[in-house]
Amino acid sequence: MAILLFAEHDNAALSDQTARTLTAARRIGGEIDILVAGKGAAAVAQAASAFQGVRKILLAEADALEHRLAEPAAALIVSLAGDYDTVIAPATTTGKNVLPRVAALLDVMQVSEIVEVVSADTFKRPIYAGNAIQTVQATDGKKVITVRTSGFEAAQAEGGSAPVETIGATADPRLSGFVENRLSESERPELASARIIVSGGRALGSEERFRQVILPVADKLGAAVGASRAAVDAGYAPNDWQVGQTGKVVAPELYVACGISGAIQHLAGMKDSKVIVAINKDEDAPIFQVADYGLVADIFDALPELERAL
Amino acid sequence: MKVLVPVKRVVDFNVKIRVKADGTGVDLSNVKMSMNPFDEIAVEEAIRLKEAGKAEEVVVVSIGPAQAQETLRTALAMGADRAILIKVEDMVEPLAVAKLLKAVADAEGPRLVVLGKQAIDDDANQTGQMLSALLGWSQATFASAVALEGDKARVTREVDGGLQVIEVALPAIVTADLRLNEPRYASLPNIMKAKKKPLEEKTPADYGVNVDARLKVLKTEEPGTRKAGVKVASVAELLDKLKNEAGVLQF
Structure with a gap:
């Protein structure tokens, strides 16, 4: 039994999502190798080697792997897959892009976005x-799995000293090329791993008011900023802030929903948060049915007051 | 250029589904079914390419029961030219769907396949990527903008940190994210016209594809439910509860 974990990183730092996926991999059981595919990513491999209970870190560096585009990344994983019976990755946009391609090339039916490991071949999703x-049992010889990381604690990267082995990249299939990233620059924590999230909904009314009202509270709390689909569709917040079925699924310690009514599709993205606070003017809003603490108030009064009190 | 768009018949996104009490699945009897919303976006994108003179023909294909004809007719009413229904009775997993779609693509020779990024029933998010792998084509998933330029497509993708722009060689697979476009409603005359458009029926055997499930579904259950908590009267009370009762704020 051996597991290949496809690490999430940005060539500079290892993502917390990798640490959470490692927890899922440990529950499956067996020797675990972590694959760091990238360019100029030696520091990431070094960081990964600090995890305990990891057999080795495989570092593959090439121009084609810099942005982990699906075709070269999948080709690399498939070339390594013979030595493993499980390939696992966090269900990030990279993991979701690459792993089904790996699965099809291996003729394996992927198990997507597991939230619990029942046994080595049985998972809840x-x-x-x-x-x-659903509880599903994978019957293929190999398993290809993506992990919904909000369901797993992050493994601590300390005390380990797994060796880093540099491996060659496979030839670039040259099917696709990177043009540019337009990433949101932010000093705030990442949504997927933040301890606290402050989210805004359509009630904010404009991008300007979203920023005026939500951001100061988030910054006082050291929180990440989220948004409902309605707020994103209305242009009040960028798409990568969207929490929900089609956005990000999060489970922070504290989720503060501000002016969010609580559509099913939003609840799907945050209902596993430890503590949920809802602030909404409409006392019948469905969000109150999942909130631990509900405050019926106008967000334009309550949030500035909250910000001053913090 | 021909564009192929696979569409799936799923429980309408407005329906609150019920899990069967015996744990054998989700109750689909007498439930409103519709085209998967992401697939609608894919159909719209293909039709816009045709309207812009970049595509000559839009072929839609569905793998599902006889009633999936309705889903295909919806796509035809939106503006697709013809339809293929591959009839199956049971749920078919993404890997088998991808194999069937590969066979269709081999027969039809499209330069572009546009799919929804995921179906809102099984939430697998696999079919497009798998099809791309089986065809050996390039893939551009989670697209929020697609521009065809000669034998390439420039695609803007929704990624975790924001947006990513990539260029893929044609033929290619594109999977549609929410903000790619807003699908049109079919007009009544177009719905009538769609009834006369060609719809061909096939079976998995016609393509020599085995659709047996690889995942065994052992149980389907309700998710753990949250209970509504308490209402607080003021910001001060809220802060007090968060600090002293929930313990999630330290100061």
Whole structure:
């Protein structure tokens, strides 16, 4: 039994999502190798070697792997797959892009976005936007799995000293090329791994007011900023802030929903948060049905007051 | 250029689904079914390419029961030219769907396949990537903008940190994210016209594809539910609860 974990990183730092996926991999059991595919990513491999209970870190560096585009990344994983019976990755946009390609090339049916490991071949995963949980047993010889990381604690990267082995990249299939990233620059924590998230909905009314009202509270709390689909569709917040079925699925310690009504598709993205606070003017808003603490108030009064009190 | 668009018949996104009490699945009897919303976006994108003179023909294909004809007719009413229904009775997993679609692509020779990024029933998010792998084509998933330029497509993708722009060689697979476009409603005359458009019926055997499931579904259950908590009267009370009761704020 050996597991290949496809690490999430940005060539400079290892993502917390990798640490969470490692926890899932440990529950499956067996020797675990972590694959760091990238360019100029030696520091990432070094960081990964600090995890305990990891056999080795495989570092593959090439121009084609810099942005981990699907075709070269999948070709690399497939070339290594013979030595492993499980390939696992966090269900980030990179993991979701690359792993099904790996699965098809291996003629394996992937198990997507597991939230629980029942046994080495049996997993729980949400379907219908989290409105049902399916327990599935994978019958293929190899397993290809993506992990919904909000369901797993992050493994601590300390005390380990797994060796880093540099491996060659496979030839670039040259099917696709990177043009540019337009990433949101932010000093705030990443949504997927933040301890606290402050989210805004359509009630904010404009991008300007979203920024005026939500951001100061988030910054006082050291929180990441989220948004409902309605707020994103209306242009109040960028797409990568969207929490929900079609956005990010998060489970922070504290989720503060501000002016969010609580559509099913939004709840699917945050209902596993430890503590949920809802602030909404409409006392019948569905969000109050999942909130631990509900405050019926106008967000334009309550949020500035909250910010001053913090 | 021909564009192929696979569409799936799923429970309508407005329906609150019920899990069967015996744990064998989700109750689909007497439930409103519709085209998967992401697939609608894919159909719209293909039709816009045709309207812009960049594509000559839009072929839609569905793998599902006889009723998936309705889904295909919806796509035809939106503006697709013809349809293929591969009839199956049971749920078919993404890997088998991808194999069937590969066979269709081999027969039809499209330069572009546009799919929804995921179906809102099984939430697998696999079919497009798998099809791309089986065809050996390039893939551009989670697209929010697609521009065809000669034998390439420039695609803007929605990624975790924001947006990413890539260029893929044609033929290519594109999977549609939410913000790619807003699908049109079919007009009544177009719905009538769609009834006369060609719809061909096939079976997996016609393509020599085995659609047996690889994943065994052992159980389907309700998710753990959250109970509504308490209402607080003021910001001060909220802060007090968060600090002293929930313990999630330290100061």
